[in-house]
Amino acid sequence: MSPEEIVAKFVEAADLFEPIQGQPSDVDITLIREVLTPILLQIPYDEAEAQDNLIGIILGDVKYTAKYGQAFSPPQRVGAYDTSLPDDAKPVVRAKGEARWKAKRLDRNTFETARRETTSFILKAVEDTWVRELKDPETFYTDVSPRDLIDHLQAQCTGRHAIDILALQDEMRQYHVEFEGIPEYINALEDAQRRAKRAGDDGEYVVTDATLLLIASTAMLKTQQFPRVNDEWEDLPRVGRTWLAWKAMYKRAQAKARVKKLAADGQDQFGGVAVAAGNARQLQFAPVTAPPPPTTNDLAGYFDNLAAAATNEKAVLDQLVASNATLTTTNAEMADAIKSLQANVQMLRQELLGFKTLLTNGRGRDGGRGGDRGTGGGRPKKLCPNCKREVYHLPADCFELESNKGKRPVGWRSCT
Secondary structure, eight states: OOHHHHHHHHHHHHHHSOOOOSSOBHHHHHHHHHHHHHHHHHSOOOTTTOOOOGGGGTSOHHHHHHHHSSOOOOOOOOOSSOTTSOTTOOHHHHHHHHHHHHHHHHHHHHHHHHHHHHHHHHHHHSOGGGTGGGOBTTTBTTTOOHHHHHHHHHHHSBTOSHHHHHHHHHHHTTHHHHOSSHHHHHHHHHHHHHHHHHHOTTSTTOOOHHHHHHHHHHHHHHHTSSHHHHHHHHHSOGGGOOHHHHHHHHHHHHHHHHHHHHHHTOOOOTTSSOOOTTSSSOOOOOOOOOOOOOOHHHHHHHHHHHHHHHHHHHHHHHHHHHHHHHHHHHHHHHHHHHHHHHHHHHHHHHHHHHHHHHHHHHHHHTTTSOSSSSGGGGOOOEEOTTTOSEESSOGGGOTTSGGGGGGOOTTOOOOO
């Protein structure tokens, strides 16, 4: 992974992390660790030896040794070339040595980038007030390791005093009201147990599984959430009443209750109000009552509304009828205009055909000179007794005659 990609991961995490206001608490420090841990674990490191992991940047020596079998040792800075390789080394030896040297240089670069970005993330997450003691007047925070920053914050954060642990236990006794289901309830109790464990370095503030069992069993008896399972739990021998057994029994009860809820369309809220069918508290339904009969004023108002609706409908209908009549008239006028235009076009076609006939006859009589000068070969328009129009064609050539039926053009219509 390149340095640019490592920087991008930390920048994205810092943008999504909401800065801590005021003195950090144990929960805040845990949240910082929760964000940094997966980022550091995902960065490739020490691939040549496969012994170390970058989580050692923030993890203490004791926990790191317990997990990886040895303390975390930051890589040393090395030069560009491995001077320990002899000049006459065999190709295989030289290739292995150069690869190992390259891996060391990469690990050093990766470590420095991850360390610098981890420090930057922590300084952005908390106010400077709570880490000012570690600030050097000349080098500032550049020589302060991320582990030292977290340990310093952990040492002075809220939630590590005895009074905080007592307040935490009081808070745990109210979890059954705040959380909606058994799994969420169990997770909250165990998170509180871990918080108490972190507060006491020597285990003086530890919350045991027996304490969790006492709090959870008391909550179930008070709320009567699962009465049948409560009775089964009480019937178990003392040696069988463990925290693991309690979690298994009540998780199964929660699962069954949710199935019943889906079947009965009930509600399943662990926080205290309604529960699924089969539990002690049954859902309460409001009685169904018939609405009161309408009064005279109500009836008058109903009839007025009906009359107004009918009036509106009639006005809309009248408007539609008038619009339809106007449209019909317009369509009829357009049809008449089209018919008149078609008749005029037909007449023009017939006159043009007669004009061509006269021209042809004139050329036949005078050797193709077209006869006398003038329109129609010298023939004036005459009234045709067949089509009743002033035309150039001869009466015998009129298309109105049945004998000229075969000469009529396509679309021809009678003028009479």
